[in-house]
Amino acid sequence: MNTLLGLTQLEKRDAQDSLAAKRDAFILPPNTIYLDGNSLGAMPKVAATRAQEVLATQWSLDLIKSWNSHSWIDLPSTVGEKIARLIGATPGQVISCDSTSVNLFKVLSSAMLMQQGRSIVLSQQGNFPTDLYMVEGLANLLGEQHCQLQLVTDQSDIEAQLSKDVAVLMLTQVDFRSGRLLDMQRLTKLAHAKGILVIWDLAHSAGALPIELDACNVDFAVGCGYKYLNGGPGAPAFLYAAKRHHANLRQPLSGWMGHKTPFSFDKHYQNAPGIEQFLTGTPPILSMSVLDAALDVFADVKMSQLRQKSLGLSRCFHQLVGQHASLNELKLLTPLAEEERGSQLAYQHPNAYALCQALIKRGVIADFRAPDILRLGFTPLYLRYTDIWHAVAILADIVSSNEYLKPEYAVRHKVT
Amino acid sequence: MNTLLGLTQLEKRDAQDSLAAKRDAFILPPNTIYLDGNSLGAMPKVAATRAQEVLATQWSLDLIKSWNSHSWIDLPSTVGEKIARLIGATPGQVISCDSTSVNLFKVLSSAMLMQQGRSIVLSQQGNFPTDLYMVEGLANLLGEQHCQLQLVTDQSDIEAQLSKDVAVLMLTQVDFRSGRLLDMQRLTKLAHAKGILVIWDLAHSAGALPIELDACNVDFAVGCGYKYLNGGPGAPAFLYAAKRHHANLRQPLSGWMGHKTPFSFDKHYQNAPGIEQFLTGTPPILSMSVLDAALDVFADVKMSQLRQKSLGLSRCFHQLVGQHASLNELKLLTPLAEEERGSQLAYQHPNAYALCQALIKRGVIADFRAPDILRLGFTPLYLRYTDIWHAVAILADIVSSNEYLKPEYAVRHKVT
Numbered sequence: 001m002n003t004l005l006g007l008t009q010l011e012k013r014d015a016q017d018s019l020a021a022k023r024d025a026f027i028l029p030p031n032t033i034y035l036d037g038n039s040l041g042a043m044p045k046v047a048a049t050r051a052q053e054v055l056a057t058q059w060s061l062d063l064i065k066s067w068n069s070h071s072w073i074d075l076p077s078t079v080g081e082k083i084a085r086l087i088g089a090t091p092g093q094v095i096s097c098d099s100t101s102v103n104l105f106k107v108l109s110s111a112m113l114m115q116q117g118r119s120i121v122l123s124q125q126g127n128f129p130t131d132l133y134m135v136e137g138l139a140n141l142l143g144e145q146h147c148q149l150q151l152v153t154d155q156s157d158i159e160a161q162l163s164k165d166v167a168v169l170m171l172t173q174v175d176f177r178s179g180r181l182l183d184m185q186r187l188t189k190l191a192h193a194k195g196i197l198v199i200w201d202l203a204h205s206a207g208a209l210p211i212e213l214d215a216c217n218v219d220f221a222v223g224c225g226y227k228y229l230n231g232g233p234g235a236p237a238f239l240y241a242a243k244r245h246h247a248n249l250r251q252p253l254s255g256w257m258g259h260k261t262p263f264s265f266d267k268h269y270q271n272a273p274g275i276e277q278f279l280t281g282t283p284p285i286l287s288m289s290v291l292d293a294a295l296d297v298f299a300d301v302k303m304s305q306l307r308q309k310s311l312g313l314s315r316c317f318h319q320l321v322g323q324h325a326s327l328n329e330l331k332l333l334t335p336l337a338e339e340e341r342g343s344q345l346a347y348q349h350p351n352a353y354a355l356c357q358a359l360i361k362r363g364v365i366a367d368f369r370a371p372d373i374l375r376l377g378f379t380p381l382y383l384r385y386t387d388i389w390h391a392v393a394i395l396a397d398i399v400s401s402n403e404y405l406k407p408e409y410a411v412r413h414k415v416t
Numbered sequence: 417m418n419t420l421l422g423l424t425q426l427e428k429r430d431a432q433d434s435l436a437a438k439r440d441a442f443i444l445p446p447n448t449i450y451l452d453g454n455s456l457g458a459m460p461k462v463a464a465t466r467a468q469e470v471l472a473t474q475w476s477l478d479l480i481k482s483w484n485s486h487s488w489i490d491l492p493s494t495v496g497e498k499i500a501r502l503i504g505a506t507p508g509q510v511i512s513c514d515s516t517s518v519n520l521f522k523v524l525s526s527a528m529l530m531q532q533g534r535s536i537v538l539s540q541q542g543n544f545p546t547d548l549y550m551v552e553g554l555a556n557l558l559g560e561q562h563c564q565l566q567l568v569t570d571q572s573d574i575e576a577q578l579s580k581d582v583a584v585l586m587l588t589q590v591d592f593r594s595g596r597l598l599d600m601q602r603l604t605k606l607a608h609a610k611g612i613l614v615i616w617d618l619a620h621s622a623g624a625l626p627i628e629l630d631a632c633n634v635d636f637a638v639g640c641g642y643k644y645l646n647g648g649p650g651a652p653a654f655l656y657a658a659k660r661h662h663a664n665l666r667q668p669l670s671g672w673m674g675h676k677t678p679f680s681f682d683k684h685y686q687n688a689p690g691i692e693q694f695l696t697g698t699p700p701i702l703s704m705s706v707l708d709a710a711l712d713v714f715a716d717v718k719m720s721q722l723r724q725k726s727l728g729l730s731r732c733f734h735q736l737v738g739q740h741a742s743l744n745e746l747k748l749l750t751p752l753a754e755e756e757r758g759s760q761l762a763y764q765h766p767n768a769y770a771l772c773q774a775l776i777k778r779g780v781i782a783d784f785r786a787p788d789i790l791r792l793g794f795t796p797l798y799l800r801y802t803d804i805w806h807a808v809a810i811l812a813d814i815v816s817s818n819e820y821l822k823p824e825y826a827v828r829h830k831v832t
Contacts, residue, residue, distance in 0.1 A: 027476040036480045043476040051471055051702065059649055060443040060459040064452045064781060072649060099697020101671030102518055109557055125683065130672035130697065133685035137670035141525055142558070226698070233475055233488060233701035254553035255517030256546035265786060267541065269549035281515025281546065282642070285649035286467065287700035365480060370681060 005319050010385035013316075019309055022381045025297050026230075033387045033394075036365045038204060038344050038377030041230030041294075050293035054286055075288050076236075076257075076279055082295040083229070083238050086303060087202060087221070088212035093240055095275045096291065097283055100203055100224050100237040101130045102253070104170075106278055107220035107239060109138055110251040111168045111197045112147055118167035119144070122158070122196075125151040128176045131201055135170070155182060162194045169196050173211070174204035174342030177369050179334040181205070181342045185216045192217065203227060206238075208310060208343035208379075210303035213240055220245075228343070228379060229298075231291030239278050246274055255280035297381060309380035310343040316388045317345060317376065324396035333373065344377045354409035358398045361409075364391045421735050426801035429732075435725050438797045441713050442646075449803045449810075452781045454620060454760050454793030457646030457710075466709035470702050491704050492652075492673075492695055498711040499645070499654050502719060503618060503637070504628035509656055511691045512707065513699055516619055516640050516653040517546045518669070520586075522694055523636035523655060525554055526667040527584045527613045528563055534583035535560070538574070538612075541567040544592045547617055551586065571598060578610045585612050589627070590620035590758030593785050595750040597621070597758045601632045608633065619643060622654075624726060624759035624795075626719035629656055636661075644759070644795060645714075647707030655694050662690055671696035713797065725796035726759040732804045733761060733792065740812035749789065760793045770825035774814045777825075780807045 014020055026042045028034065034042060058066040067073050079096035087094070097103065108121065121135045132149060139147040150166075152158050162169065169191040174181050188198045200221040205211055207228030213221055219242055225235030241249065250271070256262045257279035260270045271277035318336075321327045330347040349355055349372060356368040367375050376391075398404050430436055442458045444450060450458060474482040483489050495512035503510070513519065524537065537551045548565060555563040566582075568574050578585065585607040590597050604614045616637040621627055623644030629637055635658055641651030657665065666687070672678045673695035676686045687693035734752075737743045746763040765771055765788060772784035783791050792807075814820050 029477045029479065034479060040475075040480045042479065043471065048471045048476070051467055054649075055459065055464045055467055059456075060464070061445040063445065063450060063458065064456045064783070065776075066649065098514065098518065099671065099699075101673075101697035102514065102669060105669055113557065128672075129675070129681050129683070129685075132683070133670045133672060133675065136685045137666075137668040140666050140670075141529065141668040233470075233482070234698040234704070236700060237697070250553075250556050252553040252557040253518060253521055254549045254556075255515065256544075256549060257517075259545070259549065265545050267545070267548070269545075269552045281517035281653070282650040283515075284652060284700040284703035286706060287703040288650070290702060360481075367480070 004323055005316065007386065007389050010316065010389045013312070013385040017309065017385070018305060019301070019380055020384070022297065022301070023384065026382045028382060032363045032365060033391045034365045035376040035378070035391060036367050037379030037382070038227050039367055040226055040233055041228060041379065042382050043232070044230055044294045044297045046293040046296055047230070047232060047290045051286060051290050054289045072285050075285065075292060076283055077276065079236070079288060079292045079295065080238060080275065082292070082298070083206065086211070086298060087206055087223070087240065088210070088214055089240055090214055092274050093243055094238055095278055096225065096236050096238045096288060097279050098237060100201070100222050101134050103222040103237050103239040103278070104131060104134045104199070104201065105138065106251045106253050107199055107222060107241065108135065108168065108170065110249050111199065111220060112138070112142070113250055114245070114248060115167035115197060118165055119146055119148050120150050120166045121147060121168045121170055122150050122152070122161055122166045123170045124155060124158070125153045126175060126177060127172050128201065128203065131170060131172065155180065158187060159190055162191055162196060164194060166194065166196045168199055170199045170201070172201040172203065176204055177373060177375070178346050179342045179344040181209070181340050184211070184218065188216050188218055204342055204344070207298065209307045218242065225291045229291065230294045232287060232294065234287065235291040236283060236288045241275055241278060246277070249277060251278055253280045257281060257283070306380050310378050311338055313378040313380060313383055313385065313388055314341070314343065314345050316385055317378070317392060320389060320392035324392065326396050326400035330374070343379070344375060347374045348372050349374055351404055354404040355395070355398065357409040358404040358406070359395060362394050362398065364394050420739055421732065423802065423805050426732065426805045429728070429801040433725065433801070434721060435717070435796055436800070438713065438717070439800065442798045444798060448779045448781060449807045450781045450798070451792040451794070451807060452783050453795030453798070454643050455783055456642055456649055457644060457795065458798050459648070460646055460710045460713045462709040462712055463646070463648060463706045467702060467706050470705045488701050491701065491708060492699055493692065495652070495704060495708045495711065496654060496691065498708070498714070499622065502627070502714060503622055503639070503656065504626070504630055505656055506630055508690050509659055510654055511694055512641065512652050512654045512704060513695050514653060516617070516638050517550050519638040519653050519655040519694070520547055520550045520615070520617065521554065522667045522669050523615055523638060523657065524551065524584065524586065526665050527615065527636060528554070528558070529666055530661070530664060531583035531613060534581055535562055535564050536566050536582045537563060537584045537586055538566050538568070538577055538582045539586045540571060540574070541569045542591055542593060543588050544617065544619065547586060547588065571596065574603060575606055578607055578612060580610060582610065582612045584615060586615045586617070588617040588619065592620055593789060593791070594762050595758045595760040597625070597756050600627070600634065604632050604634055620758055620760070623714065625723045634658065641707045645707065646710045648703060648710065650703065651707040652699060652704045657691055657694060662693070665693060667694055669696040673697060673699070717797070722796050726794050727754055729794040729796060729799055729801065729804055730757070730759065730761050732801055733794070733808060736805060736808035740808065742812050742816035746790070759795070760791060763790045764788050765790055767820055770820040771811070771814065773825040774820040774822070775811060778810050778814065780810050
């Protein structure tokens with residue numbers, strides 16, 4: 001970090017980048033640097049082609065026959081297995097379905113049923129709100145004696161709170177706000193030592209960094225299809241349940257797709273023996289087909305390769321921030337240690353909202369998290385090192401020129 | 417029924433059909449008569465156009481900004497209101513989200529929480545299995561003292577089973593197998609008289625016949641987007657909750673989209689005051705946009721007009737069956753009285769499976785329901801009276817020629 005990082009150096013890095021060609025697999029808007037792939041991934045070209053095929057042939061012409069002839073019925077498993085490879089799961093443990101929130105309810109309520117006599121769900125106050133809301137919903141349904149949410153304010157307090165009263169430890173691997181990465185292996189092991197089941201939310205890590213669910217002996221995990229997996233807006237989510245639990249489960253959202261033989265129209269529910277028992281209703285085929293195609297972009301990519309570039313991009317961003325005096329008010333919230341950060345950086349700044357709006361106006365899509373956080377996501381499949389250079393240069397210009405103080409950037413619009 | 421129905425007469429009916437032009441709004445496979453729109457509706461042309469727009473502009477170019485600029489965030493309500501018009505609901509009571517099964521869980525568990533002290537969910541043995549499975553799942557989660565499923569074998573027994581122990585009466589308006597239509601107004605009233613809340617599943621009625629949820633004083637309803645609403649395979653489902661209940665609800669799948677202010681990232685869940693409280697996770701935008709576009713086909717259609725044609729088509733089918741001696745083994749399971757049938761006909765036949773396969777081979781797409789039912793759906797938006805004539809002629813030919821006895825039609829494939 002002693003010498004200044006220049007554009008020429010970054011051009012060289014792009015030229016040497018083994019993932020550089022992947023950018024061509026995506027449609028990207030012109031004159032835009034997209035640092036929000038952690039909210040909504042960019043569109044892979046194969047996704048559009050696949051959607052077209054589903055419309056022009058599968059739905060319109062082959063109609064109901066497509067459940068078999070185009071294997072719609074297998075899509076949740078097909079997609080699940082493609083994701084499994086990215087999160088360190090051997091076959092038969094991952095399935096795609098519903099939303100992350102709904103899937104969390106399934107694994108959480110299953111886990112609570114397995115942990116009769118324990119009532120606490122332990123999590124972090126800063127966890128993504130929907131995760132906590134889903135626990136609140138289950139607690140309200142079951143009553144406090146059967147389910148109650150307990151929160152720690154800091155990740156360093158988790159260990160101390162692991163007790164024999166805790167049924168489930170529910171954590172998000174990468175914090176949506178700060179980008180902090182938790183130690184999955186260590187925390188899972190500590191929880192297991194107290195008889196606690198562990199649920200990991202991979203929303204901000206799947207497709208961004210190597211994950212080893214099997215090796216970490218994780219019990220359950222859920223994750224999102226539309227962020228780093230590039231499955232399209234609101235793409236179906238996924239769910240992991242370790243094979244060792246499959247025979248002892250009873251998930252309450254037991255719809256026909258999770259039945260052993262859905263099309264026998266049995267009077268009574270009998271769960272499918274494998275991971276399919278977590279399916280509920282009919283999956284949204286168009287959205288799921290697009291996710292299926294999008295995952296093919298990962299087929300020849302190693303997660304280690306992805307991680308290396310992701311860290312390279314964020315390191316470069318932060319180094320460049322340090323090179324601009326105008327940016328010294330930006331306070332990095334994300335841990336600098338590589339083993340403690342995901343694929344995003346979060347900076348505090350008193351004018352974070354205005355900065356974010358001014359960046360967007362200049363074609364740098366970042367996002368804002370209340371009250372004062374500017375959040376930047378680094379997606380190694382379609383970002384270049386030179387993009388990072390330009391993004392920081394624009395940010396520095398916005399600050400040094402006071403452009404961000406324009407009144408138009410002060411008003412908050414409906415936010416996403 | 418005294419004179420024989422001939423092709424010329426049906427050509428005349430097509431020429432006079434006020435819905436005839438609607439057929440042009442759909443892509444239909446060549447040389448096919450599609451009598452399975454009650455399983456998966458045909459593709460409206462506007463659906464493909466809309467999907468294209470979501471891919472080519474909204475997702476790929478406008479990316480995350482589309483949540484506001486293309487009103488993705490409002491889609492569940494936008495779609496909900498379009499469906500509301502078709503099911504007799506005034507604004508603010510219908511929302512599109514998740515699958516029918518998941519939505520059923522939401523309204524069922526909400527209703528059970530409102531009915532503390534009563535534990536029985538009363539339904540019909542012949543109800544669509546997923547509805548019953550979802551009750552089983554909830555019962556297993558809550559324990560039998562809080563939730564238990566009680567089934568009547570015949571719809572005529574429902575009234576006798578309505579008692580002060582029943583919390584919820586859960587019925588499907590049109591039976592998926594027989595096509596029998598229940599009397600929503602009468603049954604809802606009878607249930608209310610005993611303090612029972614009523615949930616109607618509209619999977620086989622929404623978009624096929626006039627429904628008056630408000631006028632019938634229904635408490636909750638769920639339904640499917642991919643049958644008569646033509647929203648595409650696995651299209652998002654919908655949910656109705658009467659406004660009078662909105663202030664007293666606490667649905668357990670309380671994800672961030674159902675929060676009063678989802679993007680304030682509040683620590684605690686506070687439900688949205690209106691029907692939005694039934695939202696859970698992020699909706700599959702591509703599938704939901706296609707459903708949204710598909711619903712526009714209904715914009716200038718009156719439900720009474722739809723019903724009249726639907727009944728005309730099925731009446732015509734059954735009359736033509738009666739004109740073919742070879743078809744006298746077909747036993748109609750569907751009630752003939754118009755107030756007792758939906759938009760499909762179900763025939764029992766010892767070789768129903770083979771008949772169905774032979775029909776499909778000849779371009780007439782029907783479906784089979786175990787053990788011996790041939791099921792035919794009549795979708796007034798894209799079927800012609802002459803289609804019915806040809807379909808029955810082909811069926812009669814298959815039987816009289818013994819074509820259906822070919823060994824290739826005897827083997828059951830993976831079914832849908």
